[in-house]
Amino acid sequence: MGGLMAQSRETTYIVLLREKVSPSALIAMKEDRVAVKRALMETAKRTQPPLLARLQQRQQEGKVQHFHSLWIVNAVSVRATPEVIEALKRDPLVEKVIQARPVRLVRPIRRQSGIRPRQAFTWGLEKIRVPEVWNTFGIQGANVTVGVIDTGIVADHPDLVGKLRPVNGWFNPYGDTPSPSDWDGHGTHVSGTIAGGNASGTYIGVAPQATLIVAQLFNEDYQAAEDAALACMQWMMDPDGDPNTNDGADVVNNPWSYPSDSPIMYEPIKDALNAWIAANIVPVFAIGNEGPSPRTTNSPGDYPMALGVGATDSDDNIAWDSSRGPVFWEGIGEIIKPDVSAPGVYVYSSVP
DSSP states (O other): OOSOOSOOSSOEEEEEESOOOOHHHHHHTTTOHHHHHHHHHHHHHHHSHHHHHHHHHHHHTTOEEEEEEETTTTEEEEEEOHHHHHHHHHOTTEEEEEEOOBOEEOOOOOOOOOOOTTOSBOHHHHHTTHHHHHHHHOOSOTTOEEEEEESBOOTTSTTTTTTBOSSSOEEOTTSSOOSOOBSSSHHHHHHHHHHOOOTTSSBOOSOTTOEEEEEEOOOTTSOOBHHHHHHHHHHHHOTTSOTTSOOSOSEEEEOEEEEOOTTSOOHHHHHHHHHHHHTTOEEEEEOOSOOSSSSOOEETTTSTTSEEEOOBOTTSSBOTTSOOOOOOOOSOOSOOOOOOSSOOOOOOOOOO
16 A cells, blocks of 8 residues: 555545544543554454555556545545445445645745844753753653654754654655655744754753654645545554554654644544544644634634644744634534643744
8 A cells, every 4th residue: 555645636634433432431541652553453453454555456447546545534535436435435345535625835824034143052941941840840851752743854954953753753644755855844944943952052952852753744745635644644553564563753843733623523634533542642733823813713623532623823822823713613522632731832943
């Protein structure tokens, strides 16, 4: 099946199987990452083979362009003819077939740089009291793995040298970029805000001792779809493909979104977030820069189980362009919320 295809003339569908690990079962395993991964993988391994065999046959007939297994939500992403898609909707193993929608990069609104000559920390780090945390608690992110799903990373940037994990630290869902790269710079910028050093003489990263793992979701046309996002989310849980190793992220930064799903959450992403949280992975999502009007938040950052992040300015006011609530949800079913006592504040910093 290989990696996902970056572009296609066919529409991509996410085929959700009837059987899946329930939120209540995930809650019973909460914070046992190995148990969560095993349960998800074993469910997919037990239920998907007949469906995958049929898709393989249709692919040989030229009716399926591509298919890819997603154990994180027990689903298969499929690009195929309308005839095959209609047959999948009638398949007794299948609960539903959903068209994969495009996701977009939440790009920052460019403002004046926060770096001044001979400044020890960016104003953003000072504003969220990073120097005080470092001095009082001695915490700089050691032994924490932070995932970034974005445009990639320039791993040899002076402020990021040695930050990207050298083994199982890089993923491209399309299989066309085997080595770390960043065609846009946004992912490098975000990685610097998270774990950058002070090569310029100014500290730019909140947690410079953290380890980064990066997934390059967006291609050079700023295009991506939910099946690729799900593949990245799955990889963040288990980069080496072995459920018995604990090599996944502890927290994942996600500057990607789509227009709000309110009042009903999109099931595949909802299920993937439940899986993350059960595995003790904190999901951090940008809610968008479409403010200041109300109800301008993006999903999945506005889902009740995600840690949605807006923007503040240097005076601690909500930035005028930061997306706003309120958000209304109905019939959300079982959800798992992360164990985070208070939301953080995301402040864009500069990577020189």
